[in-house]
Amino acid sequence: MLNTELPSEEHAALDQYPTADLVDTLIADQFNAVQAVRNATPSITAAIEAAAPRIAAGGRLIYVGAGTSGRLGVLDGVELYPTFSWPHERALSLLAGGKGAMFQAVEGAEDDRQQGGADLLELLPQANDVVLLLAASGTTPYVLGALDAANASGALTIGIANNAGAPVVAGAQIGITLDTGNEVISGSTRLKAGTAQKIVLNTISSAIMVRLHKVYGNLMVDMQPTNIKLVQRAVALTMHATGADEAAAREVLEQCGFHVKVAIVALLRKQPVAQAQALLARTDGSVRAALSAP
The missing domain is CATH 3.40.50.10490 (Glucose-6-phosphate isomerase like protein; domain 1)
Known part of the structure; x- marks a missing residue:
């Protein structure tokens, strides 16, 4: 057997x-x-x-x-x-x-x-x-x-x-x-x-x-905010990664459809959401690479 x-x-x-x-x-x-x-x-x-x-x-x-x-x-x-x-x-x-x-x-x-x-x-x-x-x-x-x-x-x-x-x-x-x-x-x-x-x-x-760069550090930064709990999680993850307060994190997240990795790059590089999105596209979606890019 x-x-x-x-x-x-x-x-x-x-x-x-x-x-x-x-x-x-x-x-x-x-x-x-x-x-x-x-x-x-x-x-x-x-x-x-x-x-x-x-x-x-x-x-x-x-x-x-x-x-x-x-x-x-x-x-x-x-x-x-x-x-x-x-x-x-x-x-x-x-x-x-x-x-x-x-x-x-x-x-x-x-x-x-x-x-x-x-x-x-x-x-x-x-x-x-x-x-x-x-x-x-x-x-x-x-x-x-x-x-x-x-x-x-x-x-x-x-x-x-x-x-x-x-x-x-x-x-x-x-x-x-x-x-x-x-x-x-x-x-x-x-x-x-x-x-x-x-x-x-x-x-x-x-x-x-x-x-595939869907995690930054140990944070899941490519999640789908499909309910209230996950929207709150997106805000918390963005705050944790950037040090931004809740109002600032939520404002940027709303501009990018609550895409956490875009919000992180935009906040840390002090760039508009569109530039952050373009930068992530050039770096295969890697937050770390986007943050260190010239």
Whole structure:
């Protein structure tokens, strides 16, 4: 059996635990997910270094998975727009069973290898695309079909699984093994296996966005202020980066559609918004480069 499927011998009487002990056991096991990701640091680093230039050259992030793994891919892609203003059409997700499987399990869909390949090909993958293929088992046919199609297209493939030697890891150009072992609730890979996948997806996509100059220092300066909370966050980030008071920060932000990086450059260089925008365009959107430009 796969390690992720093996029954755990450590908590054989889990159903008899007092609630406090049950909660403590479930939480404690999650720390193993963090360690599994740490152990995979070299392969995660290699994935980011290979992916970032392709994305910078116009490639797309494409997530592929089934069940929990697929839903985590959808989540990571969806959150890139409000956090980093990443275009929706450049963060695509394929979930076995289609969009409806996001809300209701379509378990049999993951067994269709041919459909995985067909769904991937419908996206017309290109050489600069980065395809992230997730499967806790590493053997999911739908994901393996997409892997074959992505490899044939010349796209960069990154296979992520929770079992050593998994086909999705071995068949990808870069493989990431998150060896989380068996689960407290045997076979329920929505637990620490899912947590490890969430961490690695957060790490890969966030690191790529940092490399694309969507972060200045450790501030997210390319966010979308799509609600009151995020408008307030844009003001706070601009104040923090520039030392401007709230009135000054808000005034400049209103002139540039609450684009934080433009406001920062305009305030620190004491330039009109239009000049700040032009300067950022010349420096590939890098606030740091714009501030040091002659």
